Amino acid sequence: MPIDDGLIGGIHVARLSRAEAAADVGHDREAFQASTLDALLRGELRGDLTIGELLDHGDLGLGTLDLLDGELIVLDGEAWVARADRSVSRVDPALRTPFAVVCRFRPEVEGPLGAGSFDQVTEQVDALAPPGSACLSVRIDAHVRRARLRSVPRQDQPRPTLADAVAAQVEYDATDLHATIVGFRFPRDVDGLELPGWHLHLISRDRTIAGHVMALEITAGTAWVEHQDDLHVEVPAGVDVGRIGFDAERARRLNRMERGG
Numbered sequence: 651m652p653i654d655d656g657l658i659g660g661i662h663v664a665r666l667s668r669a670e671a672a673a674d675v676g677h678d679r680e681a682f683q684a685s686t687l688d689a690l691l692r693g694e695l696r697g698d699l700t701i702g703e704l705l706d707h708g709d710l711g712l713g714t715l716d717l718l719d720g721e722l723i724v725l726d727g728e729a730w731v732a733r734a735d736r737s738v739s740r741v742d743p744a745l746r747t748p749f750a751v752v753c754r755f756r757p758e759v760e761g762p763l764g765a766g767s768f769d770q771v772t773e774q775v776d777a778l779a780p781p782g783s784a785c786l787s788v789r790i791d792a793h794v795r796r797a798r799l800r801s802v803p804r805q806d807q808p809r810p811t812l813a814d815a816v817a818a819q820v821e822y823d824a825t826d827l828h829a830t831i832v833g834f835r836f837p838r839d840v841d842g843l844e845l846p847g848w849h850l851h852l853i854s855r856d857r858t859i860a861g862h863v864m865a866l867e868i869t870a871g872t873a874w875v876e877h878q879d880d881l882h883v884e885v886p887a888g889v890d891v892g893r894i895g896f897d898a899e900r901a902r903r904l905n906r907m908e909r910g911g
């Protein structure tokens with residue numbers, strides 16, 4: 651399915667050129683995405699959007715950097731990167747991203763979260779969401795008893811792929827910390843564009859630990875939730891959008907890579 655088709659899984663999806671993306675800023679209830687996950691799976695590990703440009707489209711989000719050089723966290727309008735050496739630092743706004751999604755976060759709902767695992771926490775967030783929401787963004791501030799985090803090392807070989815990066819990924823545990831977790835929930839039908847289901851990245855309050863969340867156990871926290879009606883995707887010139895729509899084999903591969911399942 652071409653992504654110019656409009657409504658996919660309850661979200662209005664629009665494909666933008668780089669020039670259109672530059673003019674397309676400042677909408678509420680809209681998620682903005684740099685390229686597609688399917689492009690990343692096919693080895694398109696260089697993007698044409700800088701982190702500075704990405705931040706024009708939103709103040710909360712996640713993604714990666716060119717050549718998969720770590721896990722990107724956008725929080726309060728600041729971009730941070732968790733690299734595979736476990737360092738956490740602010741991102742140079744001139745660096746580029748081959749895949750990221752952000753929104754101008756204006757939460758509609760705030761609610762307390764009880765203790766729980768990744769699934770239990772996201773179920774509580776689902777329950778807070780406005781009824782009928784297809785796409786959600788969330789910010790969670792929590793005390794984390796334990797989190798299993800992941801980062802990926804920069805891929806410098808001639809034809810790098812996401813699979814190479816994930817094969818070289820680094821997983822590490824963080825315990826007993828105060829952290830913010832940001833992310834999105836996308837419906838199954840956007841498979842290929844995005845990761846269906848919940849995708850969360852974590853950064854500690856002291857900004858020393860961060861990564862893609864593989865597993866989670868919180869003691870308590872607060873969640874802020876917003877739904878998005880629109881997803882605007884900037885696809886770099888020359889990048890094939892790929893197949894959009896649920897694909898069981900791709901979903902299995904992604905689930906293995908992104909959730910260790």
Ligand SMILES: [Zn+2]
Pocket residue numbers: 712713721849850851862863
């Ligand atoms: Zn991630």
